[in-house]
Amino acid sequence: MNVKPVLSTLALLGAAGFLGACATPSTELADCAQGDVRLTQDFSGSPAYACTRTGPAAFQLAVAPESAPINPSPWFAFDLEAERETGVSVQLDYGEYEHRYRPEINHGDGIWAALPDTAVRLEAGDSVAVISVDIGPGIVRIAGQEVFGVEDRAQWRAEFAARNGLTRQTIGQSIDRQPVEALSRSASAQNAPLIVILGGQHPPEVTGVLGLRAFLETLLGSASGDNPLDLYEWLIIPDLNPDGVDRGHWRQNLGRMDLNRDWGPFTQPETAAVLAELETRVSEGQVPFLMLDFHSTHRDVLYTPPDDLGLSPDNFAADWIAILNGIWPGEGEAFARGPGHNPDLPTSKTWFATRFGAPGITVEFGDETDRGRIMMLAQTAAQALRIYLEDAQAENEAAGFLPPGNARPD
Structure with a gap:
C-alpha cells in the first residue's frame, strides 16, 4: 500500500x-x-x-x-x-x-x-x-482525498490565529448561516498596501487546503523582529464555501453557484461578504496590492496575469516566480505558469486585476501531487514572497520612500 x-x-x-x-x-x-x-x-x-x-x-x-x-x-x-x-x-x-x-x-x-x-x-x-x-x-x-469538514477547518483557523496573533472576524454568513470568517494582521501604519489570501471556494480541492495551510504557516509563523510583513495589511479567508464543504459538493455553494464565477456579479452571500470587506478597507485608505487564491487541479500551476497587463506592482508574477525557482530545492521548475487575463470570466484573479489594477494569482496544486511535494511547494512559495517583500522594502528605503502609508515617524 x-x-x-x-x-x-x-x-x-x-x-x-x-x-x-x-x-x-x-x-x-x-x-x-x-x-x-x-x-x-x-x-x-x-x-x-x-x-x-x-x-x-x-x-x-x-x-x-x-x-x-x-x-x-x-x-x-x-x-x-x-x-x-x-x-x-x-x-x-x-x-x-x-x-x-x-x-x-x-x-x-x-x-x-x-x-x-x-x-x-x-x-x-x-x-x-x-x-x-x-x-x-x-x-x-x-x-476521494483527505476529508476536512467544517469543524476541522474552524479549529484550524482558531489555532492558527492564536499561534500567530491574528484577529478573527466573521465578515458574513453563508446561505445556511455558517460563518464566513476572515483572519487579519494589521500593518504598522495606516493606509497600507493590502494582501488578500483566499481558499476553499471549491469543496473537494483538498490539495489546495494543504497548500494554503503550509503557505500561511511558513509565511506568518516565523514573523519576528524588523519584519517586512508589518508594512502590509493581511486579509485571509481560508474557507469561503462552508456550505459546499459541509455537504460534499463538487463545486458550488447552496445557491448552486460556482463561487469562483461570481466575482463581479457578487450574487452569493459568501462573495458579497468579501466584496463588502474589501470596499470597507479601501474606503479606510488601504491599497489592494496582491491577491492569492488557492485551488487544486490536475497539475501544479500558477495562473497569473500577463506581464504586460500594466498592473502594480509591475511584473510581480514574473519576479515572484523567478525568486521561487531560484530557491526551489527540487528538480526543474516548482510550478508551471499559465499567464492569462480572461476579462469575460468572473474569477477572483480577473476581478481583482480589473477592479484594483493589482495582480491576482490562482495557486493550483495537483490532485495527486505527493503531500511532501505540496509542503515543499507551499513553503518555497511563501519564502519567495517574503524575499520579494524584503527586497521591495530595501529598494524603497534606498530610494527614500516606503510603500503608501508606511512612512516611519520622525
Whole structure:
C-alpha cells in the first residue's frame, strides 16, 4: 500500500480528529445503514448520494453533482462499518461523468493512505469505479482525498490565529448561516498596501487546503523582529464555501453557484461578504496590492496575469516566480505558469486585476501531487514572497520612500 506522509502533515497543520460533525441520514440511505455491514454518509464533507445495497457487503452509490452543468469533480466520502472482518464492495456510478479522485482510506488513526491500484476497478469508460476493501471489525472512512469538514477547518483557523496573533472576524454568513470568517494582521501604519489570501471556494480541492495551510504557516509563523510583513495589511479567508464543504459538493455553494464565477456579479452571500470587506478597507485608505487564491487541479500551476497587463506592482508574477525557482530545492521548475487575463470570466484573479489594477494569482496544486511535494511547494512559495517583500522594502528605503502609508515617524 502506498501510504502518503499525511500524518505528519496533518499534525503540523493542526488537523482535527477523524470523525466530523454528524447529521441525520436521509431515508434513501436507511437500508445501507443497517445490517452487519453498513455504509453511511453522515459526517461533514460527505455527500448524501442515493445508496443501494446490492448484497450483504456490497453497495452502489449514485455519484451525482449538486447541479449541472458543472466542472467534473466527482467527490465521494463515506464510512464503512462491519461487525467482523469482511470484504466489502462499493460501486461508484458517476453517470455521465468519469472517475477523477484516487480513493484514500482512513482507519481512524489519523493516517490517510491511497488505496492500492488493485482495490479500484474502472468500468464503462471510467464512468463506474468499483472499490473492494477488507474491513472490520469497526469503522473505516473512504474518500476521494483527505476529508476536512467544517469543524476541522474552524479549529484550524482558531489555532492558527492564536499561534500567530491574528484577529478573527466573521465578515458574513453563508446561505445556511455558517460563518464566513476572515483572519487579519494589521500593518504598522495606516493606509497600507493590502494582501488578500483566499481558499476553499471549491469543496473537494483538498490539495489546495494543504497548500494554503503550509503557505500561511511558513509565511506568518516565523514573523519576528524588523519584519517586512508589518508594512502590509493581511486579509485571509481560508474557507469561503462552508456550505459546499459541509455537504460534499463538487463545486458550488447552496445557491448552486460556482463561487469562483461570481466575482463581479457578487450574487452569493459568501462573495458579497468579501466584496463588502474589501470596499470597507479601501474606503479606510488601504491599497489592494496582491491577491492569492488557492485551488487544486490536475497539475501544479500558477495562473497569473500577463506581464504586460500594466498592473502594480509591475511584473510581480514574473519576479515572484523567478525568486521561487531560484530557491526551489527540487528538480526543474516548482510550478508551471499559465499567464492569462480572461476579462469575460468572473474569477477572483480577473476581478481583482480589473477592479484594483493589482495582480491576482490562482495557486493550483495537483490532485495527486505527493503531500511532501505540496509542503515543499507551499513553503518555497511563501519564502519567495517574503524575499520579494524584503527586497521591495530595501529598494524603497534606498530610494527614500516606503510603500503608501508606511512612512516611519520622525
